[in-house]
Amino acid sequence: MDTLQLVQTQPYATTLALGVVLLFLVFWFTHKRSKLPSVPTVPGLPVIGNLLQLKEKKPYKTFTQMAEKYGPIYSIRTGASTLIVLNSVQLAKEAMVTRYSSISSRKLSSALQTLTSNKCLVAMSDYNEFHKMVKKHILANLLGANAQKRHRLHRQVMMENLSRQFNEHAKSSDLAVNFREIFASELFGLAMKQALGSDVESIHVEELGRKLSRDDIYKILVLDLMEGAIQVDWRDFFPYLKWIPNKSLEMKIQKLCDRRKAVMKALMNEQRKRLASGKEENCYFDYLLSEAKELTEEQISMLIWETIIETADTTLVTTEWAMYELAKDKSRQDRLYEELxxxxxxxxxxxxxxxxxxxxxxxxHETLRKHSPSPTVPPRYAHEDTELGGYHIPAGSEIAINIYGCNMDEKQWENPQQWTPERFLDEKYDNTDLYKTMAFGAGKRVCAGSLQAMLIACTAIGTLVQEFEWKLGQVEVEENVDTVGLTTHRLHPLQVKLKQRN
Known part of the structure; x- marks a missing residue:
């Protein structure tokens, strides 16, 4: 009987022992994790948290001001969500590289979710098989080093057109010229050639019932959608109130999407007619039809549009700011001209x-640092407990990387508010290194278009300083030079006076 009782009770004793061990392990891990401090919290109001502090559509500046008081990492409450904000290069790289596997998913606003067709873009997708596939395609045909060599002729034509138009203005008028008007038009033309094979002057769009000019196409594909991307749906901050309608915003965003889809459909149909006639071009559209059979029609449309909007916008931002800084700083402009x-x-x-x-x-690089085209990285989502900067980051937290704050960090940069190109002549910077600042990101999600941005902007800046002396067309008070939009566009287009060099 004793032997029988021992056999019967042994499984229970084993189970009890395993339970004790598991409880010990849980306690040990919990105790170990609890040694990590929580991220400093910015005080806010009940329910809404810190939303009122973010009412201006330039959160990157508010984040930077908060960092001065609460340190480079802190958390804020945005309604029902916790947002952890990173404001230093070290923390940003830790999030983008070291802890990437824990925080690789995107967290998009309702507007961006709709505008990107549920993350159907290279830049906005989660790090998954779709992202890997489409990034491989865009590097192979458009943005990789070999692809950039094949598209070099398009950039040369763009530089010639810029030179011709600015020379015509300098010869015919002493008045200031709108830099953005000329540069944006040529950049859009380059984007269209690379994406679709031709710079379309006009097209009939059946769904809109009319013929669109080139300016109309640019407005629908670029300007309107950049404005739509910053629209805020208050329900994003209170998911439990999603049932409450917000029809005006939903209709506005959907209208932008429908117009984009209609224009992209018309443009792609024209290119299909070209292909049917036997004429092929070195462009992304032809490549995707040939090499990306796994993609749907909507996905192809979105990927083509992505290359157009990203080429046409961010490089414009950087080049316009660079010419502004050079136009108001004759000594540095002269130094660049002498080097050229x-x-x-x-x-x-x-x-x-x-x-x-x-x-x-x-x-x-100094222009990228001071005037980061994308001042914040679209928020990421921590899908498991992790660590940043020695702090515990609980699963479910949103992570915002404030690129502007990283590039304005006084511990990293001396006098960061000043535009000082000489800082990048230091030996610690490799002349071929594109990633001197956080402007292009880091790690597996580093910007695929960084090489193209550098080639276009640097060649354009060099060409324009070679040929002209630049002066501001009007006196601008530094405090009044503001930005607008998702990227850091100058609020007002740059007005400059040109004098041809001998």
């Missing part, structure tokens, strides 16, 4: 010479 003369002589700058022009590179 020493390297290029009387010949126009070429992309092959960029590596020999360190000061031009410094102008580009």
């Amino acid at each position: 003369q020493n390297v290029c002589g009387h010949k126009k700058i070429t992309e092959d010479q960029l590596a020999k022009l360190p000061y031009l590179g410094a102008v580009f």
